[in-house]
Amino acid sequence: MNTNSFYRPVSGLDLLTRIGNDPPLRGRVILDTLARIEDVDPDVRAMTAVAQREAVMMASAAAAKGALAGMPIGVKDIFDTDDLVTSYGSPIYEGYQPRSDAAIVTLLRRNGGVIMGKTVTSEFAYMAPTATRNPCDMARTAGGSSSGSAAAVAAGMVPFAIGSQTGGSTIRPASFCGIAGYKPTLGMLPTVGMKCFSWSFDTVGLFAAGVRDVAYLAQVLSGRQLAVDGVAVSPVFGVPDSYPWTEPSVNASAALDTAIRAIERAGGRVRRVRFGSWMADMVSAHDTIQSYEAWQTLGYEYDHHRGVLSPKLAAFLDRAAAVETGTYAKACVLMAQAKDRLSELFDGLTGLLTPSAADEAPHGLGSTGDPAFNRNWTLLGCPCVNVPGLWGARGGPIGVQVIGRPWEDARCLDAAAFVEQAIAATAGRHPAL
Template identity: 35%
Template sequence: MDHTTRQRYSPATFRAPTFHDATLRFREGADTPRAYLERCLAVIEAREPEVKAWVTLNIEGARKAADAATARWSAGRPLSPIDGMPVGIKDLFETKDMPTEMGSPMFKGNNPGRDTAHVRALREAGAVVLGKTVTTELGMSHPGPTTNPFDPGRTPGGSSSGSAAVIGAGMVPAAIGSQVVGSVIRPASFCANWAIKPTIGALNRGERQGLSHSHLGVHAGSPEDLWQVAIEIALRAGGDPGAPGLFGAAMPPDPVKPARLILLEGEGWAKVEPSTRVAFERVLTAVLGVGVAILRRTDNPLIEAFEASIADAMALTRDICAYEMRWTVENLVDKNPSGVSESLRARMMLGRAITLDGYRDLLRRRAEARARLAALAPVADGFIAPAALGPAPRLGDPGGSQGEILHTTGDPTYNAASSILGAPAVTVPVMAVGGLPVGVQLMGQQHADERVVAMARWLAEAVPAVEVD
């Protein structure tokens, strides 16, 4: 394949790398984690010069870890179902054997020499921590060098740019991302990933506790691997301090058909790109055709009240984040005034303008939205929406920007609601628009992560792939 040209995507035929189905071969001796890793490295060698998804690779350390996993599988004593799985870690999170540079020149060469909680948990489960994936600047909106694996002229999304791209490019079966507005669900949509942004606090973020509704998430090539990575982290590291962690079984849930789903409109519905609207309506028609009711905002006053509470979710999450991260950015600017992007500086200036009383009101509004979500638990099993407004935009496209706060990795309007709600959301790769991926997003109540994954598996099986040119 010529990797310098656009690769047309079809959800009916595309296959991302998977790991769960390799473990039987490991047990039988027909394959090994070391051989699996070498196949991943071959894809990385072929595709990385164009995709630019990795900041750092620890190939020597990965081979050593894969050899140890091979010995355990051969002896019939794997540490977990993900023993030997190559994974990428978003370069916001600390790893003892690689620098953590956070997409910022101010952290070039930063190497604390320690693992964050979820990285330690992954190693304890036997996962092979292969490298650090590209993030936008400090996980906000100023982009890194990564390109979309299906079209090098387009963004992979952000801020989990590299974590999404390594899945879409076929480099590894799973990667860690994080989201405070749309940084897991949107790039997963652009790069044909399965991905979960779990309930707030469900997976331990370690040192990244400075933003009150940021979430640790998982990108993967399959729902089985997605769940297995998430639950193995939770079993060993729990959730954020004060949070009960991810609820669910130790193995991936079977598909579950919902009875009723609510069409989540929010701010995004009116902005969905026309061809994507056509594709998504076909998904809704297919869902209706197999006996699942679709409720809209006019069908129930509780839905209308909920929609009203998330009508300004983008501004709400922007302002909360600006206030909470102001102190970090102020210190960076004091240290090196030219070391931060203008977009990040604009966030700092916005944070300066928000008073303590203003922040309290933002938190009140967020709490109200979460209460309106909880009121809908008896009404429907979950929510369905596009995972993004359309396919990945071209590199540098400022669509969705808010004044001087630029969003050149795609407009996150359809993702902000699940972030402020702290609700689990899963991207399901079942649509193609113009030969590019667009995901469908399922969302549920807080702590219903396992059920949302189960419904997502059902959706992928029940709804034929949708392609619109």
């Protein structure tokens, strides 16, 4: 089997343009989407529940109004849906049927989106591996915890999908699967009706084929001017000269260098920057805050169903129980102080540019990959975009990450679109496409 045979992302913007205000064509898109899921998902395993009311869905798509009218969308299975089982990736909630939609699902429906199904998540959006395979190479993981959302978009099952990020659960899977992933500024999109893991970090994430697609979806759901109409003019990117968490692989460094050359050829500029010592402090602060909060948010599951938890999550919660309130409070103070110092980090820059992950997707399904390149930005509440288009030495996608100041999401997305266009102009596309 050609290992790239399932990689076929579809541009949501192109699809919206094609179907326009044509009700029969919208219905046809729903049928095609269901057929693609039926054909591909037994191998990719991105979906955990698929809507079965074909006629109702076609009618809903035909009658839909709004900026997403008739668009098929996948929703990560940590968001409640009143018409689909929501199990949060855990056997504890097998067959659980919420009585209401999560707020982000309501926003999708209000704008005409058609929920095709729920996508696979790691257990409670932590790091336990899932059975989802990477559409670019079926021998590799799709990442996590939003494995199903990333894989569903990469395999062309849906043009848009909803995920989440508490550490690196949007940017990393997007990088592994060769698509755009966007983690907005903390708090921009509502998390009501999402199974909480860490209230200081949980962020709704968005997936689409490319940066312009994900920016459009973000605009629709946020009500902010985020869609990319042009590209940034002469953006300035800061590239760290070293990292306080772990160094990128030779593979990831080569991809970053390719992106830098593309940016400079396209008229952008790159400056080397050095992280202050406080950035290293944020690595442990993230672990402390996440642990303390998860010990509380998953308290019921731990106290009543510990034997059903995966060994990875159970061991994490065992450790989390030892985090004292005073230690947590100190970490929160460090986080607040770090956020106050972000202005100096971004001084004179349009955004930062780093690898999205330490390497290509690992082979096998035993790990979802290392979120080291994402955690600090989640803690700091920064908008982040995985820019697709580059491929590593071992034949898998490998993304670069554009990071912006909090609440400068439009600037961050514009800069990411610049990088994406520059890469496409100079690096070409993968021969499988």
